[in-house]
Amino acid sequence: MTTPPAPSARPPNSRRFEALDSPAAKAFVQGADPEAGEPAGAAPHAEPPHLAVVEPAVPPPVEPPKVPAPPAPEVPAVPRGPRKERMQPVTLRVSEALHAQLLYIANNGKRSMNQFIVDVLGPAVQAEVEKIRKRKVLGLD
Numbered sequence: 001m002t003t004p005p006a007p008s009a010r011p012p013n014s015r016r017f018e019a020l021d022s023p024a025a026k027a028f029v030q031g032a033d034p035e036a037g038e039p040a041g042a043a044p045h046a047e048p049p050h051l052a053v054v055e056p057a058v059p060p061p062v063e064p065p066k067v068p069a070p071p072a073p074e075v076p077a078v079p080r081g082p083r084k085e086r087m088q089p090v091t092l093r094v095s096e097a098l099h100a101q102l103l104y105i106a107n108n109g110k111r112s113m114n115q116f117i118v119d120v121l122g123p124a125v126q127a128e129v130e131k132i133r134k135r136k137v138l139g140l141d
């Protein structure tokens with residue numbers, strides 16, 4: 001009887017179809033899953049007693065008391081700061097005159113057209129959100 005080849009850390013060469021049934025392929029599979037490749041009815045592979053793994057007795061984890069989560073805000077706040085946030089594209093149609101003015105700001109200022117629009121639009125959006133919330137609280141909308 002021959003000794004089976006040692007399990008390999010590298011997969012067998014799969015460029016050839018017959019390589020999948022080779023002894024190297026079988027050794028690779030058995031190295032990943034020792035039970036794989038054994039014939040049905042074969043005795044399970046037993047570890048020598050000096051290599052047996054002993055699991056330490058661990059008490060079950062204690063679950064902390066459940067605290068209800070605070071309600072989510074209606075409109076997410078726009079974070080300001082150095083953290084990069086995923087940006088969402090918006091198509092904005094403007095007149096040629098307004099586009100020319102934005103281009104002038106970008107070419108002669110320190111901000112791009114996009115950054116200028118975001119900087120100006122942010123506070124205006126926050127003010128509009130607050131106005132809508134106040135109208136809802138008063139029952140006007």
